[in-house]
Amino acid sequence: MCDIFSAFKAVHVKRPEGLSPASVSFLPGCLPSFNGICMPETGDVVNLSMGASRNEFDNISPDLKSDDPKVVAAYMKENFRAFRLTEEGYLDWAMTQWTEQRWNRTGQVHCNRYSSLECGIVMMGDSVHATSPSIGMGMNTALRDAQKFVELLDEFDDDLGRALPRYTIDRVPEGNALTHIALNTYCFDAGVQARSMLAQIARSGLHYLFPSLVDPDPNALIGQPQYTLSDAYDLAMGQGVLARHREVNQRIRQEFFERETGTVRTRREERGRSSGLVRGAMVVAPVAACAVAMFMKKQ
Numbered sequence: 001m002c003d004i005f006s007a008f009k010a011v012h013v014k015r016p017e018g019l020s021p022a023s024v025s026f027l028p029g030c031l032p033s034f035n036g037i038c039m040p041e042t043g044d045v046v047n048l049s050m051g052a053s054r055n056e057f058d059n060i061s062p063d064l065k066s067d068d069p070k071v072v073a074a075y076m077k078e079n080f081r082a083f084r085l086t087e088e089g090y091l092d093w094a095m096t097q098w099t100e101q102r103w104n105r106t107g108q109v110h111c112n113r114y115s116s117l118e119c120g121i122v123m124m125g126d127s128v129h130a131t132s133p134s135i136g137m138g139m140n141t142a143l144r145d146a147q148k149f150v151e152l153l154d155e156f157d158d159d160l161g162r163a164l165p166r167y168t169i170d171r172v173p174e175g176n177a178l179t180h181i182a183l184n185t186y187c188f189d190a191g192v193q194a195r196s197m198l199a200q201i202a203r204s205g206l207h208y209l210f211p212s213l214v215d216p217d218p219n220a221l222i223g224q225p226q227y228t229l230s231d232a233y234d235l236a237m238g239q240g241v242l243a244r245h246r247e248v249n250q251r252i253r254q255e256f257f258e259r260e261t262g263t264v265r266t267r268r269e270e271r272g273r274s275s276g277l278v279r280g281a282m283v284v285a286p287v288a289a290c291a292v293a294m295f296m297k298k299q
């Protein structure tokens, strides 16, 4: 459940020195159990979105959930490590922005049709492929949806009968590639994720040295105008990394929901231990019985 965050708040703060005015900055662990993303805005301000993943939300400090801006400001000042603000900065952050804002939730939307001729509708952006901002491509993909639709209207002379079905055919692979990559590019299992990162570094180095022999890391394709998200998805599937992460993530997510809802009350490891004992007993008991029978016969 270690997505970048699933419950978050967003605040606007004056861009601190050292933070890029032109690119997105990721702030992992900016508060205990929190991750953040900082995006530049106009007027030398940054939009700082930060929050916790679903399974961590209950563990975050109660101070962050307080309605009292002074409590929030004191907590931020003490614990926020990504950059420093002035005293008034912390209070402004807590007073007008944090405490008056509800917790936002990231969600996931998957659709296999983005248009309907019968209903005369076309859908784009988050309405058909909302996802975690972990790869920061939601807005880009939304803009591409719009661009593609305009191109198709031009190509088919505003004939919706031809443009709408083609729009679905062209954009569904992109939307689905976006949501699958955003959800599974990072593995919830820290060990698997660490191994994937090492492989990613090795692959990038080898690709740099032998570009015609070694394919690039799929993440390097994301955001490059000459590649689509489906290209990155296809490469990641070919290299096995996405399928591996998806399998682990699905299992961890399923186990989390089973525990959270009480559908399964014993942990898998405990089940494993007790079924191991039963299996062991099932082997040992007949062997012991045979040994006793043979011993008795000899007597």
Ligand SMILES: Cc1cc2nc3c(=O)[nH]c(=O)nc-3n(C[C@H](O)[C@H](O)[C@H](O)COP(=O)(O)OP(=O)(O)OC[C@H]3O[C@@H](n4cnc5c(N)ncnc54)[C@H](O)[C@@H]3O)c2cc1C
Residues within 6 Å of the ligand: 024, 037, 039, 049, 124, 125, 126, 127, 133, 136, 137, 138, 139, 140, 141, 142
């Ligand atoms: C923290 C965070 C960081 C992100 N970072 C990036 C990034 O770096 N790069 C990137 O490409 N994407 C990023 N995204 C994703 C991006 O913000 C979204 O994918 C994008 O805004 C989707 O655009 P949209 O027009 O489809 O939806 P929205 O931007 O959500 O627009 C929908 C609009 O419809 C309005 N609305 C809703 N209901 C109604 C109604 N009933 N009547 C009238 N209006 C209504 C809403 O108020 C809203 O203004 C990020 C998202 C988050 C949450």
